[in-house]
Amino acid sequence: MADRYFSQETFDFLSALAANNSRDWFHENKQRYEVTVRSPALAFISDIASELAIISPHFNAIPKKVGGSLMRVNRDVRFGHDKRPYKTNIGIQFRHEVGKDVHAPGFYVHIENGDCFVGAGVWRPDASSLSKIRDRIVDHGDDWLSVIESKVFKKHFLLEGDALKKSPRGYAKDHPLIDELKRKDFIAISKLSEKTVVSKRLMPHVLTRFEQVEPLMYYLCKALALRF
Secondary structure, rough: OOOOOOOOHHHHHHHHHHHHHOOHHHHHHHHHHHHHHHHHHHHHHHHHHHHHHHHHEEEEOOOOOOOEEEEOOOOOOOOOOOOOOEEEOOEEEEOOOOOOOOOOOOOEEEEOOOOOOEEEEEEOHHHHHHHHHHHHHHHHHHHHHHHHHHHHHHHHHHEEEEEEOOOOOOOOOOOOHHHHEEEEEEEOOOOOOOHOOOOOOOOHHEEEEEEHHHHHHHHHHHHHOOOO
8 A cells, every 4th residue: 555646747747638628738748648647547546445344344445557446537528518528537436246337326536727626426327216316215215314414414514416406206396304205316525634645544535535435335235235
């Protein structure tokens, strides 16, 4: 296990990529990307695997260049207006074993200039999964509140993501947890300092946050009939 994974050079590369977001520049600096971003990220993923399995054996830490826990640097430019070819952040998702994409339940680490954080939950679940989570909140609302209103959760995490403006179809508009039922994402975010990212404290800090958000992940997995 490394003392440190990322460095100031990691952030310097991401800044340079943001200022020179082109295929020609990236290919000219591919080795710099390998040394400052991809190699340390894969080492981090490899080292955290055994510790993550203690929290839950059903979330995967896969240190592969393609198709593993490290999200690809190339952006999908087919449908959006933003045609920049590369992401200017490092995204690491420890996805549930049954998940096929980023919409599956997962733990997450995000590294970006000015915006580093640890995350957990379900981002943009499909309609079926979203209904299952909402139904569990209706049926087990007290349990949901005990998760998101606990002292540990409130101290370290915020629930973020998109929400409906109106009540979702099929749910009472006057339900006492209607604001929770309006959520389209169930994502908990805990800010991470750049100083921690480049220090030997990164791994234990991330694992502590994963442990602290375990009740949320358990609740969501229970809603989706997934093993935790």
